[in-house]
Amino acid sequence: MFGEHRYSVRATWTGDRGSGTSGYRDYDRSVTLVVPGKLELPASADKPFRGDPTRWNPEDLLLAALSECHLLSYLHACVGGGVVVLGYEDDATGLMVEDGRGGGAFREVVLRPRVTVAEESMREAAQSLHDQAHAWCFIANSVNFPVRHEPTVRVRPR
Structure with a gap:
């Protein structure tokens, strides 16, 4: 069987510390990934890129x-x-x-x-x-x- 399959995910940045991206060190890399009907996935950048190592990157x-x-x-x-x-x-x-x-x-x-x-x-x-x-x-x-x-x-x- 041949077919096309489409996928979607919503990525929401949750890392605004109050001044947005005013500087490279001024924001958090936290993201929440959501697919309807599934558990939310906490994500971030990898630690070397100023991310949270406890979250998926x-x-x-x-x-x-x-x-x-x-x-x-x-x-x-x-x-x-x-x-x-x-x-x-x-x-x-x-x-x-x-x-x-x-x-x-x-x-x-x-x-x-x-x-x-x-x-x-x-x-x-x-x-x-x-x-x-x-x-x-x-x-x-x-x-x-x-x-x-x-x-x-x-x-x-x-």
Whole structure:
């Protein structure tokens, strides 16, 4: 099935300390992200950019989107491939490099999923289905930097 899917989010800056953006140090980077029907997400800039380290920042959100998209695509691929997944964790990392002119870009993201499958006979397929998941991931297909995966597959202990 082909189709278009539209998404929306409201980002509201909540960091006016009384004088707006009168100076670089005069405002807070606090933002509230809202999608109708979902919990509000407290966001900010990353700490090196004068943000609140207890809130989600755009870099966290991009990395989380890539990790979750791969996870969901992988689970779907496993259903079709006859692999029963019992557990999945990912310790994803990303490298962003500043350009010295006030901007920058991600250079790469590495996903490190640790998957637990039901049977030893599923191990090989479980490993190879990460390639299918990568090909299906909408978010990975939307970025202009490499998204690599270094999976580990374990079999449920008996």
